[in-house]
Amino acid sequence: MMNIKDRNKNVILTKVFLIVILIMPLTLFYSLYLNLYIRTPVPDVAWVSWYDDPQHEVYIGWETEDFEQCTVKYGTSRTELDEIETEGTANQFHIMNLTSLSSNTRYYYEIDYDGKIYTTGEFRTAPSIYSPFSFGLTADTQQKIGPGWHSHVAKIFDQKNYSFIAMVGDFVEDRYKAEWNDYFKRAGRWMDTIPLVPVQGNHDRAKDVDNDGEEEYFFGQYFPQSVDQVMNTNIYDTHQQFYFSFNWSSVHFQILYFPEVDIDDEEELHGINPRDYNQSFTPDHLAWIEEDLANAQDFPFRVSLFHCPITGAGFYGENFVLINELLPILHQYNVTVTVHGHAHHFERGILKNNIHLGNDLTYFVVGTGGGLADVGLCPVPETEVCTAGPSYTEAHATEDNLEFSTYTLSGELIDSYVIESEVK
Template sequence: MTESPHSGLLGSAPTRRTLLKAGLVGGAGVAAGPTLWTRAARSAAPAAGVHLSYGADPTSGMNVSWSTAGSVQAPRLDLGLTPDYGLRLDADSVSSLRVDSVYHHVDLSDLRPGTRYYYRLSHDGGSSTRGSFTTAPEAGESFRFAAFGDMGVADDAARNVNLIRQQRAEFAFVVGDIAYADEGGMGTSRESQQHFGVWDEFLTQIQSSAAAIPWMTTVGNHEMENGNGELGYNGYRARFRHPGNGAAGGQETYSFVRGNVAFIALDGNDATYEYKRNAGYLGAAGDAWLEMQLAIFRSRSDIDFILVGFHQCAYCTNVAHASDGGVRDRWEPLFDRYQVDVVINGHNHCYERTHLMRAGKPVREAPRGSTVDTNDGTIYITAGGGGASAYPDVLPKMSYYTNAQGLKIPELTDYRAVGDATHSVAFFDAHPRDAQGRATLDLEVVASDGSKVDTLTIGRTR
């Protein structure tokens, strides 16, 4: 029997579902969506802003996204276990508000776990862009990931992109305020306050990392772009692809499991009391989805840690935005009930970490360099030092939270364990259980200049 040119590329022979999702039927190239025809002057431009994201299962799914300077003919991805490739997949292409760029996406499924794949991006009449990625291995191996928010386009942001590469993170979890296309941040900006071309600058800035490892993003208040759809998210949706398994089937909420860690991405704009633009649009349906995910993950014997990421801060002393009573009221009871281990936020452009929290109070101290057990409580981290202008760390003994009426209510800050105003990235090393049944999640926060900001060993015993 003659071997198929596609055999060996995927974990099993490509299914019809896989080929349909990728724009192929029966192995022959057929466009999955509307074809975007080229303007000859732009057809020679190569792919730009290449970035990856996991599918719902990181061991077998990967999304590859890129842009071209305008509409092109037959945008495609070639995939293989070697640079000889062997499988060609057509892209799904979409445009976005007030930019000429077109954004292309290929959704890959049925890949082999722990396997390196080579890809080539091209279109008719254009030069190609090459890269590679590695799917997540089966459970049982340690891995490192990066977590941060509030990056933008800036020198400090570019330094953090290089830091992520130097630290050999296997993926990044980005908790909102990505490119700052909408400068106002409340979803009501005038046209003069919006710079949608900055998305392309941002994607170019991160390509050296994001073309090789997944960047899993969530929306922040600066992703609410006035005039860009009902929620203002059309610009974000045009540029990013995520698992699509969240509340209401959108791209803003989703979950995935990597090794022994479950990740849940939420939309803080839905819960915040600070901004009204998208508050409550998911509401009870979103909370029901969240509780279902938490219950499933906490019941699974192969999952040790649950990490939740969203933009607005549950606990932060920084006076710029401080804490948000909306996310506390909506989600903290669920985090307590299902013993969420770590919550990661941005919004305040600084780094801060709490002691272990239950029912709105610190229950165990967690000083820098210590070892804690999250069976006792949840650690809340503000990782907003991604690159946007840093907020000063004033070290207040009193801060505030925003209540349902939008008022700033003073409160003691006895929950604060560590704080720093330096641009930084939080790195986590997840380790499987040892012989005593104890798994660990080692936190190391590194400033853009390479200095250490914080360390903590987080343990959980089943």
């Protein structure tokens, strides 16, 4: 017979056991799953992107764990990769420019080193005439608390036939190397068939992640296409401003450097963070934006991609600096659409053009690429639709129309919007 003391002891042990069972699922999830990504090694992934002429020139980028001298074989047939380029020196971060390409042509490539195939892939160059095409838009895949739904989005993109995917900033959160590895591992699902157009976010900037007194700038090592030529225009001008432009069919795309313009810095005049402001609003950057847009006036559509939204329903709200200093330029040159990340939700809105009446600017926030969703939303007067669930956005362009559609990860249409060309 069990005495009362033993029975009490058993009751207590049972309770302790049950409590441990209760605690385990959440603690294991938060402590293991949300931290596994920080051990991701360099994946065998390559990406295709370009400078200013995707009809004839692209680059392939990839990374190896050690210094390797690699060879790229490429050609228009999967079985006949008759063009061969070999790197001059051994590197860890590899960039191979492929030039003299034919427009609107599918190319296949293979990267080798030490007699082994590192990875393979394919891409299509831009067309020389206006022809319909689609592209994907996403942003903020950063691993704020774990990798989020980046894999889920990447899995969907892998099924698409986009000409490219624009990643509108914040690939990573804390800029550690393993985070970048994790990004490429997950995005690698689609990178072998779809080129990447990178935009720099505030979390992608240089940072001294290993506390050795020198900043690591992985973004710049992965993506070399910035046209920033002027440095030291002010003490914050570190020559890491990332901006460039290209044409694809009927659309002129502009990638700008406005990763973050903080306006709530209590210790600074009008709350404006001096580093944010002086890095983005350099005279050469602003002059380039105007010149580039002036040269693109014959295109049916002009799309500017930059990370920090001009306004929006997220916690950053209306940015009076961008409204006062950048928006008039965009309106002046009839920019059709701007696309942003930074805020972790989807939003579409209209910014009225008071310079050219009727040529209103449509803005999109596409920061639902995988990072933790916004804590809350408060629509601004310009907001037409907003939601903070996981989603992705795709655009279909013709000579006359530019149609944006945003879907949930289950495939339901959240929003669809068509913009007609002003050029007739």
